[in-house]
Amino acid sequence: MIASSPGILTVSSDAIRPNAVPAVDPPASASVTDLFRRSEQSVYRQGDRLFLVLLGLQWIAGIVLALTASPRSWAGASSQVHTHVYAAIFLGGLCCWVPMALCFWRPGEVVTRHAVAIGQTGFSALLIHLTMSRIETHFHVFGSLAFLACYRDWRVLATATAVVALDHVVRGIWFPLSVYGVLTASPWRVVEHAAWVVFEDIVLVWSCRVSRREMWRICEEQYRNACLRDGLEVKVQERTRELQAEIAERQRTETAIRASEERYRAVVESAPEFINTIDREGRILFVNRVLPGFEKAHVLGSPIYNYIAADSVERVRQLVAEVFESGEVRTYEVSGAGLHGVPAWYASTLGPIKTDGRVTSAILIAADITARKLAEEELLNAKETADAGNRAKSEFLATMSHEIRTPMNGVIGFTNLLLDTPLSPDQHEFATTIRSSGQSLLAIINDILDFSKIEANKLELENCPYALRPVIEEAAELMSREAEKKGLEIVLHQDQDTPDNLIGDPGRVRQILLNLLSNAIKFTEQGHVFVNVSVDSGSSLPSIRVSVSDTGIGIPADKQASLFQKFTQADASTTRRFGGTGLGLAISLRLAERMGGRMGFESTSGKGSTFWFTLCRPVEAPVPAGLPRADGLRGVRVIIVDDLEVNRRVLREQLKLWGVPHDWAASGAEALQKLRGAHTAGQPFHVALLDYLMPEMDGEMLGREMQRDPALRSTAMIMLTSGSQRGDAQRLLAAGFSAYLTKPVVRPALLLEAISRAANLVAPARPAAVRPSVAQPPVPPGAPPVHRRVLLVEDNRTNQLLAELFLKKLNCTVDLASDGREAIGMVRQLPYDCIFMDCQMPEMDGFEATLEIRRLGADRRVPIIALTADVMAADRERCIAAGMDDYISKPLHLDDLRRALERWAMPGAMGAR
Numbered sequence: 001m002i003a004s005s006p007g008i009l010t011v012s013s014d015a016i017r018p019n020a021v022p023a024v025d026p027p028a029s030a031s032v033t034d035l036f037r038r039s040e041q042s043v044y045r046q047g048d049r050l051f052l053v054l055l056g057l058q059w060i061a062g063i064v065l066a067l068t069a070s071p072r073s074w075a076g077a078s079s080q081v082h083t084h085v086y087a088a089i090f091l092g093g094l095c096c097w098v099p100m101a102l103c104f105w106r107p108g109e110v111v112t113r114h115a116v117a118i119g120q121t122g123f124s125a126l127l128i129h130l131t132m133s134r135i136e137t138h139f140h141v142f143g144s145l146a147f148l149a150c151y152r153d154w155r156v157l158a159t160a161t162a163v164v165a166l167d168h169v170v171r172g173i174w175f176p177l178s179v180y181g182v183l184t185a186s187p188w189r190v191v192e193h194a195a196w197v198v199f200e201d202i203v204l205v206w207s208c209r210v211s212r213r214e215m216w217r218i219c220e221e222q223y224r225n226a227c228l229r230d231g232l233e234v235k236v237q238e239r240t241r242e243l244q245a246e247i248a249e250r251q252r253t254e255t256a257i258r259a260s261e262e263r264y265r266a267v268v269e270s271a272p273e274f275i276n277t278i279d280r281e282g283r284i285l286f287v288n289r290v291l292p293g294f295e296k297a298h299v300l301g302s303p304i305y306n307y308i309a310a311d312s313v314e315r316v317r318q319l320v321a322e323v324f325e326s327g328e329v330r331t332y333e334v335s336g337a338g339l340h341g342v343p344a345w346y347a348s349t350l351g352p353i354k355t356d357g358r359v360t361s362a363i364l365i366a367a368d369i370t371a372r373k374l375a376e377e378e379l380l381n382a383k384e385t386a387d388a389g390n391r392a393k394s395e396f397l398a399t400m401s402h403e404i405r406t407p408m409n410g411v412i413g414f415t416n417l418l419l420d421t422p423l424s425p426d427q428h429e430f431a432t433t434i435r436s437s438g439q440s441l442l443a444i445i446n447d448i449l450d451f452s453k454i455e456a457n458k459l460e461l462e463n464c465p466y467a468l469r470p471v472i473e474e475a476a477e478l479m480s481r482e483a484e485k486k487g488l489e490i491v492l493h494q495d496q497d498t499p500d501n502l503i504g505d506p507g508r509v510r511q512i513l514l515n516l517l518s519n520a521i522k523f524t525e526q527g528h529v530f531v532n533v534s535v536d537s538g539s540s541l542p543s544i545r546v547s548v549s550d551t552g553i554g555i556p557a558d559k560q561a562s563l564f565q566k567f568t569q570a571d572a573s574t575t576r577r578f579g580g581t582g583l584g585l586a587i588s589l590r591l592a593e594r595m596g597g598r599m600g601f602e603s604t605s606g607k608g609s610t611f612w613f614t615l616c617r618p619v620e621a622p623v624p625a626g627l628p629r630a631d632g633l634r635g636v637r638v639i640i641v642d643d644l645e646v647n648r649r650v651l652r653e654q655l656k657l658w659g660v661p662h663d664w665a666a667s668g669a670e671a672l673q674k675l676r677g678a679h680t681a682g683q684p685f686h687v688a689l690l691d692y693l694m695p696e697m698d699g700e701m702l703g704r705e706m707q708r709d710p711a712l713r714s715t716a717m718i719m720l721t722s723g724s725q726r727g728d729a730q731r732l733l734a735a736g737f738s739a740y741l742t743k744p745v746v747r748p749a750l751l752l753e754a755i756s757r758a759a760n761l762v763a764p765a766r767p768a769a770v771r772p773s774v775a776q777p778p779v780p781p782g783a784p785p786v787h788r789r790v791l792l793v794e795d796n797r798t799n800q801l802l803a804e805l806f807l808k809k810l811n812c813t814v815d816l817a818s819d820g821r822e823a824i825g826m827v828r829q830l831p832y833d834c835i836f837m838d839c840q841m842p843e844m845d846g847f848e849a850t851l852e853i854r855r856l857g858a859d860r861r862v863p864i865i866a867l868t869a870d871v872m873a874a875d876r877e878r879c880i881a882a883g884m885d886d887y888i889s890k891p892l893h894l895d896d897l898r899r900a901l902e903r904w905a906m907p908g909a910m911g912a913r
Helices: 026-071 083-104 110-130 135-151 154-176 176-180 187-270 310-326 370-419 425-453 468-485 506-522 556-562 583-592 645-658 668-680 701-707 727-733 748-758 797-809 818-827 844-858 874-883 894-904
Strands: 003-004 006-009 072-075 078-082 274-278 284-287 328-338 344-355 360-366 464-468 489-494 499-505 528-535 543-550 599-604 610-618 636-642 660-666 687-691 714-719 739-742 789-792 813-816 832-836 863-869 885-890
Touching: 026 135, 026 187, 083 110, 110 135, 110 154, 135 154, 135 187, 154 187, 284 506, 310 328, 310 344, 310 360, 344 370, 370 425, 464 468, 468 489, 468 506, 468 528, 489 636, 489 645, 499 610, 506 528, 506 543, 506 583, 506 610, 528 645, 528 813, 583 599, 583 610, 636 645, 636 668, 645 660, 645 748, 660 668, 668 687, 668 701, 687 701, 687 748, 701 714, 714 748, 739 748, 789 797, 789 818, 797 832, 797 894, 813 818, 813 894, 818 832, 818 844, 832 844, 832 894, 844 863, 885 894
Parallel strands: 489 528, 636 660, 636 687, 687 714, 714 739, 789 813, 789 832, 832 863, 863 885
Antiparallel strands: 003 006, 072 078, 274 284, 274 360, 328 344, 344 360, 464 499, 528 543, 543 610, 599 610
């Protein structure tokens, strides 16, 4: 057997048979067997070539022998060719030419070897016959067997031995003379000859086994050598590839290093900074470039301190020593030599260069910052100039605010007083016009002053928690009268998942919303204005999106780019139909951005516009924002009748949120059809929400039709209208309506209360008109007014007269002072419940007067309330710092004075404070 191990093959000689291929275990068996088979074939082919020549020579030799030994046979005097000649020619040819042909045409095959064995032994028998059984010719048999042993195949010897045995047996019995040379032969002669042949066969078979074993060993050795050679070649190839890869990598590395060095050299040499390498003593070892007028050869080796201003040398020496001692980087700015002797400034970085962990040198990078220093000086000068300009602008703004608001205070205040007196209709209209014009002028002034504050960066914003929904509701209520005058509807909608509690400035949010609502109403002739509040999905941070959409004239595409510019309107011609300063959107945009949000719009000319802004910083998770609960409305079915789809959608979402079953109709005829169909189906509607203004059949006509139908008379009716007149509520309630609401219904609690009352779910606690159609004057308090003594400090006669009249209407005794000094003297003489102090007055202003009053140290601290027309946010802080208690902005309003007195001049107010 053959055993294989890495690089070693062993063969057991006991497993090799003379004519068998030894069994070889994989993986070596295929390779060794292949070598052995090839060696066998080589031996077989060599034997075939040998016998191809040998057989031919024997045939020729046999013919020559026959012609020489006994060419003729004699019978007396006559002779003829001897039969031996014919036997040599024909029998010899038969024995030789067939195997010779096979040796030529089919060398190495089994049939060829056995044909050769038969032919070779047959020729031996013929030769014995031709020599009349001479003993010498018998050795030809042994020679033939020996030659046949060259095949190293014992089966060939078996075939040859069988032929010899057959020849001796046949001829020994029938022609003994031709084989043994006697006329009669004993059978033992056959045994004798066979014994010699068998003996030779044994020797030849053993030699074949030995030869084949040796041939197998040679094949093994060849295989082992081939394996070693192949392994060596593989290792050589692998190592060659590794060396080639290493060489290629080294070449790439060297190329990269050279490229890096070239880039480094190019960067260093082209760097605008001065890059130096210095030793511990500060001598320059390397420099990338030098100032004009210097040479590198002279600079190298010289101390770096020669190029630094004298007052900075010691500082730089100390920094160099620190870098070499600590190994840390140091940065500094230093003045040094510049071009043409002009001083220059350099920002320098000094870092260590280490070798084996030890600082051996340092690198100094110096950037010329002279231009930056000069620019800083220019910026500083410019900043001082700008600050002076801002101070002047602020002072001018405060002065203008005071000078403008002071006369406006008189105009609007006295107009309000005039309207409270008996007037003829024309006089009342004229006074109302004066007040409206004054308020419009004040709004324009406020816009201009607001924009001035924004540009002067003097606008301060509050940052406090507030609820968004009341702000939006208040803005919608304020603008509902303007919308009602034009027959427009304001529709409010807030998504259920919108947070309501925010942090910011609610007053500025209201200002933005009022501006957008005012513009929407101004540029819309018919239709509606839709206010929508939702979560801003286009922002990465939590924010709220408030949008105001209208059905107005829209904005032309060529005007949209300049829409947010100051003093710009979409219609900028001198004959434009709409007024305004063009500051509203510009102010709103800047306010939204100052509060951390964004502002934008989408508009199509002739189809309306949508303006939106975002608010950041919600302070709670998304929950329904301030919506009332409707647990008691289960089982109540409601129908909505409105021709405007957006109104229907808002009401439907509100009812859906409350869980109230509902349906809708877009006209009176459709509503009647659905109402009657529901009654027939046994599922009547309990409440009907009817819009007042609808084409063909309005809400009042629909309600009267329902009252005339016995099947529908039990359905409670609620009127929703955006266009009301004094007395509408009484007429509609008399016509059978359960409640009367003016749109926009900004407070869901009002709608819920009206539906609940209409469905008889709660007892009515007040008249059915939930909200009057026309605002009524405030009802005076039932308690008797409290008498107070106040001091009014005001230098302007008009403002004195106006404030005095207002305060007397509030049951106050008023003393007047024209400046701060006079006020101090009066405080020393009389005790006052409250002092109203103007801030800007000649000789002594309100701030100085307040400080002096506080220094008097009276037993009771008298409240001092500032009256000012200043608009800066710092004014309130200045008033508080001076010792004032509150702040009222001009123009004065009666309600502002009333609230101030109730807060500060009521009994116990100061103690509460």
